[in-house]
Amino acid sequence: MSNYVFVIDQDKQPLNPVPPGLGRKMQTDQKAATFKKYPYTLILNHSVVAPRLKGLTLKLDPGSKFLGLSILDGNKVIWAAELEHRGWGIHEGLEKRSGYRRNRRSRKTGYRKNRGQFEFKPDGWLPPSLLHRVQTTMTWVNRLRKLAPIEFVKMELVKFDxxxxxxxxxxxxxxxxxxxxxxxxxxxxxxxxxxxxxxxxxxxxxxxxxxxxxxxxxxxxxxxxxxxxxxxxxxxxxxxxxxxxxxxxxxxxxxxxxxxxxxxxDAAAVNATRWALYHALQDTGLPVSTATGARTKMNRAKQGLPKEHWIDAACVGDGGENLDIKTAQPLRIQAKGHGSRQMCKVYGTKKNGEPIRGLPYPTAPGMPKRRKDGTREAPKFRLHGSVESGDIIDVQIPNGKYKGIYKGVRVAVRGDGRIAIRPKGFSSKFDLTTASIYKVVQRKDGYAYSVQ
Ligand SMILES: [Zn+2]
Known part of the structure; x- marks a missing residue:
């Protein structure tokens, strides 16, 4: 069994999610069309006036590497996902940046001063890698609210009181x-x-x-x-x-x-990231209730459920002890970030020590683009303006070794600006030409998706 399908009406009003079978029927009867592939969402071909909505509950189990998400209709778990945070990628990126800055300072290029380790940190400040967890979680809470009638949020806040x-x-x-x-x-x-x-x-x-x-x-x-x-x-x-x-x-x-x-x-039982998330959730205006980790653990153990992040999310708090699980295929979401904001990409150094910026490849500009308002935009790799890294596309390769149709593959960019894909079952990437792309399924949104 897979996740229920989200349904929105013509005016993008979220309606009750439906079982996948009913979703398919709605499509064959031409009452609805695919609106979004990830998470799977249908759009009706008409408006619904005053729909009778179920007040759904979104439950969250925030962890350091993963976030478990479950949507419940009463005690029925109808949709689930696991979000993998970027984690160390952010830390490494920042280390790299501070390395560049240190280097430029030592070359006396008039770069900004070192603020040192005593830089003023406002109240409630979180390190970027932790703030990222709060922000990606809120991104998903807000996205899901646009797709389903979520009326309550429940999260695991502390291990115990x-x-x-x-x-x-x-x-x-x-x-x-x-x-x-x-x-x-x-x-x-x-x-x-x-x-x-x-x-x-x-x-x-x-x-x-x-x-x-x-x-x-x-x-x-x-x-x-x-x-x-x-x-x-x-x-x-x-x-x-x-x-x-x-x-x-x-x-x-x-x-x-x-x-x-x-x-x-208290610090041992409550962590700053979870508190920050709790406050951010309260700002949405939804009623937010909290529960302890001990309760989650007990609820899961009593029902003999396996330890999975999405199951833990469903087990949070009261109402988590008697679950009717309608899905066995949570959506796997991986936070990938939104690329680099580095203005001038440097690809190496010439023999005389001069940095190589940009590439001979005509569609992969290495220098920032100047916008009409005078600000600059970081260079992006786009294949003739059509797709960029992170887009999900359908591809048809007419001949050659890789002949075939590949659906729902994520675009990757090679170091030299060529665009490649690695469909399921392939051990390595291969390059694409514009002609082989026939449909962009979903534009890059900072996440990669898979279903178990
Ligand atoms: Zn002992």
Missing amino acids: TQLMDNADIEGTQYQQGTLAGYTAREYLLEKWGRQCAYCSKSGVPLQVEHVHPKSKGGSNSIRNLCLACEKCNTRKGSKSVEEFLKNKPEALKRIQATLKPPLK
Whole structure:
């Protein structure tokens, strides 16, 4: 089963998404046509007055590398996607730029001064690579709102509620898997004890919840008396006091005592990027609710669902414990950026040390274009003005080794300005001529798409 199909009417008003079968029927009956390939959207050939819309919920699971997205109609998961952020690409790009600047400064070319590392950063400032996560997420929230009647947004904000946990007094049975208190306590302890055995510092082994001051000697159930230990240490410690158990390891004892008392800082459970995203979502005017990661984990485990970003998104918060999943093919979205804004591309140096700007290739200008208003536009590679890097096209190659029809392939640009594609099943790219392109399916929008 694949994602439901988005439907908009003639005036681009978003309507209820339909199952893929119904979408195909609407097309064969000529009631609708393809509006967008990614995400798949149909446009009706008429307007709909006062449609009866379902209030859909968009759920988000923001992670550091991936964003999970799910659209739910009640408990039905009707559309899902996974967005891969650009991540280190941004960091590397900025490093490269600062390298160029350093170089130009050292050549005394009258370049701008080094602002140094103490540059003024306004409140709420995020490093560009993190800000990018917030911005791409908002791009998709806004895009989806134009395609479907989304009325609620739900996101995972924190791993657990630290305030609540520090005062928690949890009975032994509640630590068992399956209860929210149990999941929350485990997540809290994992974070606090650095995901390793408190006594021997072993990581990557199953950890058990353990009373530091033994219960048999009056130790409390408060979370401040709990740590995580591997099975071996847990058994060996038994009902010994921690001082007795670690009498030959004074350093470990010191570390445990230091970790035990202070409450876990909020920063460990909430990250700045998620907060920034939460505020950005609130600015849309949609009602935004938040949930904890512990809740997501419990909802997923209770239903025996696999760990996937889009499934985690669907499991966020209440309503995530009883899902009816209607899709098995989430849309895979990869953030690719919008190319370089570098004004003069440099391709190498001549023998006399002079940089080579631009290429002998006539359609690949290496120098900026001057706009009518006098501003300059970064050079772009366009094949005779028709397609550029990132466009999705249909291609027909009439003869030769690569003879055939290729649909929905992404355009790539080679270093020398020639335009190439690599259709599914091919191990390398091959070049195109203008004649072989017969349809631009979707213009470059900064993302690459695939369906599992
Ligand atoms: Zn251990």
